[in-house]
Amino acid sequence: MRRYDASEIEPRWVAAWEAEGRFHASEDPADERPRFYALDMFPYPSGDLHMGHAEAFSGGDAVARFKAMQGHNVLHPIGWDAFGLPAENAAIKRGVPPAEWTYANIEQQAASFKRMGMSFDWPRRLNTCDPSYYRWTQWLFTRFFERGLAYRKRSPVNWCPNDATVLANEQVQQGLCERCGAVVERRDLTQWFFRITDYAQRLLDDEPELVDWPERVLTMQRHWIGRSQGAEVRFTIKETGEEIPVFTTRPDTLWGVTFFVFSVEHPAVRRLAELGGTWDDVSPLVEKARATSLNSREAADAKEGVFLGVHAVNPVNGEEIPCYAAPYVLMEYGTGAIMAVPAHDERDFAFARAHGVPVRVVIQPGDAASLDGGALHEAFIGEGVMVNSGTFDGQETPASIGAVIAWLEDQGSGTGTVNFRLRDWLISRQRYWGPPIPIIHCPVCGEVAVPDADLPVELPTDVDFKPGGDSPLARHPTWKHVACPTCGGEATRDTDTMDTFVDSSWYYLRYCSPGYLDGPFDPAAVASWMPVDQYTGGVEHAILHLLYSRFFTKVLYDMGMVTFREPFPRLMNQGQVIFGGASMSKSKGNIVEPMPIVQRWGADSMRLMMLFAGPFEDDIDWKLVGGDVDRRPGVHAWLGRVYAAVGEAAERGDLAEPDGLARLTHRTVKGVTEDLERFRFNTAISKLQILSNEMRTVLDAGAGARSAARALTLMLAPFAPFIAEELWHADLGEPGSVADGPWPGFDPAMALEDSVTLIVQVDGRVRDRIEVPTGIGDADALALAKASENAQRAVGDREVAREIVRAPKLVNFVTRQ
């Protein structure tokens, strides 16, 4: 008997597909097939492909191939997110220029993808570090700049001392650098930002257009945007007369304000403390805060804080209350100062207790008893009735909040407002491996965008790219010196580069027309492909890449460059590939790589292992499902059986096929089609295994199975494209590529089981099983059930009180107890 040998089959088809130029999306206007844009998050070239890529792309490719077989004109592009810190750091470690290292990895990954049989539209490949790409990243920056969406400001920012660069808030995880894990520091620096906060509300409003996003990603984004409705209330500093606004979600507690707190970084703190004669006490707190990261792991002690020696006047009642500076108030949220209501806020309560500030109850809980005679043991933060609040007494939350806001606005001491947690996106980096920010600083004209005709501003190659205190570009002797585009005078280039997430915020648009020279993308091509029909990628981008891309798309929409507001209506997150319950890492020594598996058992087996291991969105623990690379995977053995069975079925030609097999084939087509639509690869493969098992039985009985074999081969193609192509040609003798389909259809009547098992229960317990025709009626089913000896014995001499009949599935006799 012939033997399945992936190492003989697969390289042949890699070469054949390459030679005939398969998998190109058609731009022919006469091509009337519906278009389908299947996009996988593009990889980062920091080495060869890892297990995460293998998992994600096995799934993404199955979808792309499935859609193509169904008759869609599929765009399934590939490219590389090639700029950025990891590649740069790896290059530095190896002592080679980042470009050299990056391009070498790209070629390796491209070769691996080809060996895996990914159905990419190769001529469209792009990479973000290519000047022909980042020219347009820079062009987009200048458009943002013109619209006031890119701006420079000095502010406290996240600084990674190890990578020697600033980081976006989104890149700080629990106070640590997302990339290297170093403790992030806080520095006051002048940096470039994108005004994503202008789009905060729209990022929420357009959520209904994200028709198929994982719920957890939506909640993460919602939480990150962090919308709070409330009021801005203006307090006056008694000693200076200046107004200091605060944000509160509970203006109904204004009558319970007993002190006022500034963030230690608030610009007024030093001045007020000096005025109040307390600066010597306050300054150590300020110094301490400066050294702590913005997203510090340790929340500041809510009790820590110092009296400033000045007072604030409560606008609702004119009361004078003490002002403090305390680290528990964040400069980054709200206005950097708060009105403190200890009776109704946990942190304010703890602070008040520690500093001997009075606690005044102004919200009475529904059950007044829980106030314990007015002596609070903890803050009451729930809803209730206003008390001790002048004319507002008796009003109930939440209606009271609106009433107070209306009154504040009438009084001119406050306004209803919305506050967001989202901060502007810090995009400048003091590193070499990114697109230079296309701005020229002119002593006369200020910040001037590099004219379109001068783009791209190319990265110099003769530069010491190692990270240092400033940008490597600043250290180049000549690069930054240019004439001002506006006045012609001496000026200097901005020497920072852009965050790599800027590059990846628009790559999906570039894929639609990768060689386009008149803009970042051809509007007609984008109109015909976008939005992406199915986006696949890791959940680690739940906030970063996905939020930024949504923001970019909305800006482009406002610019009239695209006609849609959301780029990715459908998103699927594949699970992580882990090992022994933990992520794979060099330090743990538990790294498994896909290519050795491909070499040993073939790409088809590797892909099937990934997709059969469990639901696509669940994590895969390779320790549990992968085993030793030298041990033959179960799916490989299965492919061997398929190879044999399809071969035998083909040899028997048109020998009659049992009706049962034909029915199973139709049922399998129905099930696999539905499973593929829902990313249920594991159950789809299981159904194919059931079909191939049945084929084996039929063949062993001497019957034919050719049409089952043909359908099986077609349905196998999205998962195991090589063996499917081989069987299609060599065994079934079909013309063309199996990848062109067409995807098999099914007859709904044939997809029904011809008989089902009728369950006979007595008091809910299964007592008999009877094979009955699918179309059996209730009366016949009941008659059969009554005739069951097993059921009769179980009923015994008890009386049947009720008969539940659900033909054709079940009859339940309920006896009188």
Add this chain to the structure above:
RNA sequence: GCCGGGAUGGCGGAAUUGGCAGACGCGCGGGUCUCAAAAACCCGUGAGCUAGCGCUCGUGAGGGUUCGAUCCCCUCUCCCGGCACCA
């Protein structure tokens, strides 16, 4: 602390609308073939009781609804992920 998702055999996991729990696969046990082994193929495989027909128990724990619950409701435990002084 808050938000989201989970918990099913030795393992990965199946199970339309509430209707045979454990599909499919791995592993394991037995067998065929072989001088032997590997491979391949066949049979078995939730637990307990039983000579057998069969019976009982069983989807994290406890309760509820129902003729019937892995599925719906309530309470709880544990696990994973995210956020974490957000005023």
